[in-house]
Amino acid sequence: MSSTTRSGPAISVAGLTKTYRARDREVRALDGVDFSVEPGTVLGLLGPNGAGKSTTVKILTTLSSADSGTATVAGYDVAREARDVRHAIGYVSQKPGFDPIGTGVENLVLAGRVYGMSARTARERAGELLERFGLADSGRRLARTWSGGMQRKLDVAMSLMHRPQVLFLDEPTTGLDPEARADMWAEIAHLAADDGLAVLLTTHYLEEADHLAQRLVIVDHGRVVVSGTPDALKRGLSGDAIAVELADCSEVERASGVLSGLARVRELTRDLDTLRARVDDGGAALLEVMAALDAADLRLSAATVSRPSLDDVYLRYAGRTFASAEAASVPGGRAREEVAA
Amino acid sequence: MTTALVHTRLLTERSLRTLARQPAYLAFTLIQPLVWLLLFGQLFRNVVELPGFGGENYLTYLTPGIAVMTAMFSAGWAGTGFIVAMDRGVMDRDLTSPVGRGALMASSLASQSVTIAIQTVIVMAVGVVAGARFDGGALGWTVVIVAAVLLGCVFAALSNAVALLVRQQEALIGISQFLTLPLTFLSSVMLAPALMPEWVATVARLNPVDWAAVASREALSASPDWSMVGGRLGLLLVLAVLMAALATRAFRAYQRST
């Protein structure tokens, strides 16, 4: 089914805009969104509630249409070649897409058969996916009796039945408990790495985006505020934080003098026995710092490098902390199950 | 085309499976019509002595009408299926798959038709047990089922369209309250046209509920006028196809607002 691949990016989005008109008010859900996703990679579309993530996904999956801008998925134009797009994609929407009165097997088989799979092929593929997602024991039970984590995995499995090239996962772990979330992360990580899928994952969990996505697009108010690899985004801030703790606190003054002579070291601060600084490329910088201290015959009891978090990235580019954006989005938006950690 | 038929069949199977696992829903829309059948059958037992009923047993007159009325009541709730599918992500999943909107509509009407056929047989059987006598035989019963199914498709399509446009269960209650009751009273379901005020009789001739009731009673009579039966069924068929086509366009409204 995925034999007719066109070359180029799996998803390419340019200048998408969309305004929802509901009776008395207008909501500009997308205000010029651009990004692309390469095959075999996971792109994290990260943003607080109401940022426009689902709207983007709905346009790319042909469910909704943009007011302006263009988008291709698997090489097909979402507006003009919707039929081809539909064959090439799998879509897990934010809401559960399985039939609760059907069993796991029934849901999976139907999901495959609408793409033209024979009953037999669909049953085999269903068995394979149930096995892979650890659902084989429950396959013959009605899906409404399953746990939330299992149901979400069923949604993902259904979207994989026809072996799509591009997979859309709209907040796949929202509302799951930590254990089910970790479980889902492991499954998603496999999808791009082992199956060569292009995955567009939306999330409002910073940690999830950091963990799963090779590239991040951070959106807010329907605009891309910044994009890049998680590491590049964080490096793009003031750099990594390093801290060295001296074995002898009376040497702090002298150590500070040594470090301030190093070109990479910025924003050097000290308290009692510990020196802190901002550096580019923390790993290499730490080695340099340790070598310089060693050369000056200064002994350390501990040394750490820590990277800036995505929270720092969001603060820098969106001008507010992620948590405050989440809190601000509640009125007018959809009901929120929980607030991002 | 064949793909559309395959999709229709697959989705119809899904709906019927749900129905088979929750048969209580089938009974839910049967209660009111059966109460009507037995209550009015008793209350108006003597109405047949008035001219216009041909002196037959009133239950014989009333039962086919109640059967098609049941179809209309029941079909008015068809949109519930779409609302549930929209509230969950099922509709969105279907619309982003190769399944066409026509197949989504057709499968809803097909599973609704199965429900209606079963309900029609139940209403007719209850009528017979209560004392109705039909001369028409198997062919007559078949016509009643066909008429009920076609009328049901008209209202199921309407219900689905309202569901797609308004996305609220409450709106469907409006269909049953503000449409089906007046349409029943502005038809020959309960009363022979000869007993109706002139304007009611005129309106009744344009009322699809009346078409279904007239065709059903005629087909169950001892010597049916088949051209009249065929004409009414033809009208119902045309209307059902028209409504289904219009309702399918309502998917656009859903997709525009989603």
Ligand SMILES: Nc1ncnc2c1ncn2[C@@H]1O[C@H](COP(=O)(O)OP(=O)(O)O)[C@@H](O)[C@H]1O
């Ligand atoms: N169907 C709709 N009708 C009207 N407004 C909508 C609709 N869907 C989303 N919106 C609005 O558009 C904005 C973006 O929503 P959405 O894309 O769902 O955000 P996210 O998925 O990032 O939480 C929000 O302000 C939301 O309220």
Ligand SMILES: [Mg+2]
């Ligand atoms: Mg969303």
